[in-house]
Amino acid sequence: xxxxxxxxxxxxxxxxxxxxxxxxxxxxxxxxxxxxxxxxxxxxxxxxxxxxxxxxxxxxxxxxxxxxxxxxxxxxxxxxxxxxxxxxxxxxxxxxxxxxxxxxxxxxxxxxxxxxxxxxxxxxxxxxxxxxxxxxxxxxxxxxxxxxxxxxxxxxxxxxxxxxxxxxxxxxxxxxxxxxxxxxxxxxxxxxxxxxxxxxxxxxxxxxxxxxxxxxxxxxxxxxxxxxxxxxxxxxxxxxxxxxxxxx
Amino acid sequence: xxxxxxxxxxxxxxxxxxxxxxxxxxxxxxxxxxxxxxxxxxxxxxxxxxxxxxxxxxxxxxxxxxxxxxxxxxxxxxxxxxxxxxxxxxxxxxxxxxxxxxxxxxxxxxxxxxxxxxxxxxxxxxxxxxxxxxxxxxxxxxxxxxxxxxxxxxxxxxxxxxxxxxxxxxxxxxxxxxxxxxxxxxxxxxxxxxxxxxxxxxxxxxxxxxxxxxxxxxxxxxxxxxxxxxxxxxxxxxxxxxxxxxxxxxxxxxxxxxxxx
Amino acid sequence: xxxxxxxxxxxxxxxxxxxxxxxxxxxxxxxxxxxxxxxxxxxxxxxxxxxxxxxxxxxxxxxxxxxxxxxxxxxxxxxxxxxxxxxxxxxxxxxxxxxxxxxxxxxxxxxxxxxxxxxxxxxxxxxxxxxxxxxxxxxxxxxxxxxxxxxxxxxxxxxxxxxxxxxxxxxxxxxxxxxxxxxxxxxxxxxxxxxxxxxxxxxxxxxxxxxxxxxxxxxxxxxxxxxxxxxxxxxxxxxxxxxxxxxxxxxxxxxxxxxxxx
Numbered sequence: 197x198x199x200x201x202x203x204x205x206x207x208x209x210x211x212x213x214x215x216x217x218x219x220x221x222x223x224x225x226x227x228x229x230x231x232x233x234x235x236x237x238x239x240x241x242x243x244x245x246x247x248x249x250x251x252x253x254x255x256x257x258x259x260x261x262x263x264x265x266x267x268x269x270x271x272x273x274x275x276x277x278x279x280x281x282x283x284x285x286x287x288x289x290x291x292x293x294x295x296x297x298x299x300x301x302x303x304x305x306x307x308x309x310x311x312x313x314x315x316x317x318x319x320x321x322x323x324x325x326x327x328x329x330x331x332x333x334x335x336x337x338x339x340x341x342x343x344x345x346x347x348x349x350x351x352x353x354x355x356x357x358x359x360x361x362x363x364x365x366x367x368x369x370x371x372x373x374x375x376x377x378x379x380x381x382x383x384x385x386x387x388x389x390x391x392x393x394x395x396x397x398x399x400x401x402x403x404x405x406x407x408x409x410x411x412x413x414x415x416x417x418x419x420x421x422x423x424x425x426x427x428x429x430x431x432x433x434x435x436x437x438x439x440x441x442x443x444x
Numbered sequence: 445x446x447x448x449x450x451x452x453x454x455x456x457x458x459x460x461x462x463x464x465x466x467x468x469x470x471x472x473x474x475x476x477x478x479x480x481x482x483x484x485x486x487x488x489x490x491x492x493x494x495x496x497x498x499x500x501x502x503x504x505x506x507x508x509x510x511x512x513x514x515x516x517x518x519x520x521x522x523x524x525x526x527x528x529x530x531x532x533x534x535x536x537x538x539x540x541x542x543x544x545x546x547x548x549x550x551x552x553x554x555x556x557x558x559x560x561x562x563x564x565x566x567x568x569x570x571x572x573x574x575x576x577x578x579x580x581x582x583x584x585x586x587x588x589x590x591x592x593x594x595x596x597x598x599x600x601x602x603x604x605x606x607x608x609x610x611x612x613x614x615x616x617x618x619x620x621x622x623x624x625x626x627x628x629x630x631x632x633x634x635x636x637x638x639x640x641x642x643x644x645x646x647x648x649x650x651x652x653x654x655x656x657x658x659x660x661x662x663x664x665x666x667x668x669x670x671x672x673x674x675x676x677x678x679x680x681x682x683x684x685x686x687x688x689x690x691x692x693x694x695x696x697x698x699x700x701x702x703x704x705x
Numbered sequence: 706x707x708x709x710x711x712x713x714x715x716x717x718x719x720x721x722x723x724x725x726x727x728x729x730x731x732x733x734x735x736x737x738x739x740x741x742x743x744x745x746x747x748x749x750x751x752x753x754x755x756x757x758x759x760x761x762x763x764x765x766x767x768x769x770x771x772x773x774x775x776x777x778x779x780x781x782x783x784x785x786x787x788x789x790x791x792x793x794x795x796x797x798x799x800x801x802x803x804x805x806x807x808x809x810x811x812x813x814x815x816x817x818x819x820x821x822x823x824x825x826x827x828x829x830x831x832x833x834x835x836x837x838x839x840x841x842x843x844x845x846x847x848x849x850x851x852x853x854x855x856x857x858x859x860x861x862x863x864x865x866x867x868x869x870x871x872x873x874x875x876x877x878x879x880x881x882x883x884x885x886x887x888x889x890x891x892x893x894x895x896x897x898x899x900x901x902x903x904x905x906x907x908x909x910x911x912x913x914x915x916x917x918x919x920x921x922x923x924x925x926x927x928x929x930x931x932x933x934x935x936x937x938x939x940x941x942x943x944x945x946x947x948x949x950x951x952x953x954x955x956x957x958x959x960x961x962x963x964x965x966x967x
Contacts, residue, residue: 277455280451285463293636303658348802383637387655397556401559409557437792437794
């Protein structure tokens with residue numbers, strides 16, 4: 197509640213200072229003007245298609261990363277030789293900002309959606325793999341003993357012990373991966389793509405259309421917030437059995 | 445057992461060396477197209493050439509300097525705000541709207557605004573790179589302060605630690621593991637945004653090198669840039685882990701994690 | 706004999722060298738007998754249980770457990786020190802974990818689970834998650850899980866060590882009652898002399914690492930026992946006798962345990 201009031205107060209102050217000219221309205225148009233632009237662009241203009249483009253890229257990138265990353269992470273967690281072979285690549289490529297791969301991807305795949313989506317997807321992929329296999333290797337060994345002593349073998353051991361025990365870490369990986377994929381996707385749009393909210397901000401910069409830029413920023417903010425908060429809620433629901441959730 | 449341990453460190457090395465060898469061979473055998481996948485030896489040659497002609501060191505230096513500057517811009521206020529919001533509920537409530545409004549937006553998108561307001565130069569780039577890590581560090585620090593358990597603080601007060609001493613001897617070391625997580629994750633995020641910023645708006649730096657190589661389709665230069673960025677990433681994280689182990693030997697947990705809040 | 710352990714030795718290979726956890730342990734347990742294994746911390750008593758449970762392969766020696774009923778029945782079920790309940794399963798699903806893995810039909814599991822939960826006094830808590838329970842209740846669930854699996858031998862690894870003193874007393878009484886109704890063969894590891902005498906028909910004393918059988922004591926106290934048994938002269942005599950032998954082992958174990966060399 198106090199936060200809401202503080203937020204509204206900040207917006208009010210911005211409005212006043214911008215109207216008074218203390219803040220240059222060319223760079224900081226009053227929030228009311230941004231609001232009107234936002235509504236006009238969202239209903240009649242191209243804000244919606246750009247937002248849709250960003251969301252489509254993000255969901256493709258994230259979906260592919262999750263489909264590959266979770267099984268691969270689980271396999272790496274369970275099969276030591278696989279882990280030993282793949283570990284150096286993960287260690288070398290995880291810290292590499294995947295946006296740096298964009299030029300190479302555009303050369304290999306052409307300037308198009310494949311390269312754009314893949315850059316975002318790779319960002320999420322490494323995070324998901326790391327958290328998934330970390331989740332498997334850090335399972336409390338006594339839970340595995342319980343599984344063995346109470347007759348859970350093979351698939352049953354996987355389904356009834358390994359997977360649920362690693363689930364908190366997997367979900368964290370998915371959440372962080374999605375956040376990182378958003379960062380890379382926006383960067384891809386800002387630098388190379390000709391559509392999407394990132395591109396919209398870039399275009400507004402080139403044409404000095406500050407109101408349009410703030411409108412696009414607001415939409416990105418809502419998406420970002422929805423993603424992190426939404427996944428956090430989902431994580432809490434799926435992990436209702438956990439006592440205190442460790443919010444890393 | 446010994447065998448198993450030997451395999452434990454030999455396999456990763458063999459795996460890497462093996463891939464490079466297969467790559468080299470596949471280019472020679474014309475399975476991989478050299479124009480897209482220049483052989484590792486060719487990339488190495490190109491790197492030494494770029495270094496000899498004097499360009500490469502400048503790119504590396506520019507990126508490292510910006511990384512350090514942006515990280516300091518994020519870390520110092522980040523720790524201060526984190527300590528404040530961790531200790532005081534009022535400060536936390538005042539900080540919350542900023543977290544809600546500014547933090548969820550990928551900070552690269554603040555570049556236009558920063559460039560318009562501050563004009564050309566290094567400051568807007570460094571500031572933009574510092575936004576997200578600032579929040580990550582502040583949030584982790586606050587979490588660290590709140591994670592110090594009450595009995596520890598009570599014991600410290602009971603044994604005469606107050607004011608400055610309490611802060612120096614109890615609160616700071618208590619929050620340190622979390623502060624370090626914030627630093628580590630923050631550094632990674634700084635590097636992501638920095639490379640993107642350099643790609644769109646810099647003449648010098650590894651991101652700029654990548655983008656210029658793309659514009660004139662110099663694939664070998666691109667691989668050199670990528671290899672250097674990857675090396676920088678590995679050095680930053682592993683170097684950081686080594687420092688973290690030194691600083692918090694009593695804590696084996698979150699300081700070495702790879703997560704981000 | 707229900708359980709026959711002969712010449713058991715266990716050695717762990719670690720980076721710092723070999724650690725001899727157990728050396729030449731021999732032990733027999735009759736059907737329906739309650740045997741307590743007592744020893745200083747780190748003497749390998751938990752490892753002994755894990756070998757019996759088939760979780761660790763012994764380096765030498767043999768373990769033979771006879772099962773007299775059908776072959777479907779598991780040889781052992783372990784009650785773990787920190788209860789080791791599966792945190793993502795509610796009380797009921799934790800209890801029927803073993804039967805579920807053995808493919809016991811659902812209706813049968815339902816009946817079995819309710820029956821065992823009633824015996825340990827947890828009826829009404831079926832849907833609760835482990836984190837919602839007190840320490841004592843969690844360990845009741847752990848015991849119920851083991852009973853529901855109907856093993857030939859029940860293995861208990863310091864099941865009450867994590868409880869506070871009062872809950873511990875209550876659970877000791879509870880264990881005596883439960884054992885009275887089920888009459889299982891039990892091997893019970895503990896580091897409390899009092900607990901060993903109170904619960905066991907026989908107390909096996911292990912030495913400091915490497916664990917060997919130092920002495921065996923028959924507990925000649927009538928059953929069913931209550932906490933009142935602690936006041937009996939036989940109890941006090943036995944407690945003093947065991948402590949005089951255990952004391953040396955605890956001291957030896959302390960010296961060997963710190964791992965800090967000057």
